[in-house]
Amino acid sequence: MPTRREEDLSQAADEVATNNYQPSDYQSSSFTEKGLAVTHEQVSDDYMEGNNDPAKRP
Template identity: 55%
Template sequence: MNKKKRIVNKKDLLIAGRTFDPSDYDGTSQLEQGLAITHEQVGDDYTEGTVDQLSK
């Protein structure tokens, strides 16, 4: 059972260490689609800025 658990943990580490790649926009896996959507949301928030940046 410990051996099986180690294999699962190694697989989880591969997924956990995955970062966005532009090819994720064309990806078909749930992981690729999720990274692409998250990247888009972060990009939108970053370019929008914060409320305190609005001119008065």
């Protein structure tokens, strides 16, 4: 039988898995939606920056 913590983690994972980024997430009061907004921004920044490995820079 799962513990209360395992149930909470499973519920949180389900919430994250059923959501996707929306621009309105920055103003949301939901912890999950704010986290998606921050993660989206970080990934977007890294993608736009390109490779940050000095050995592979031109």
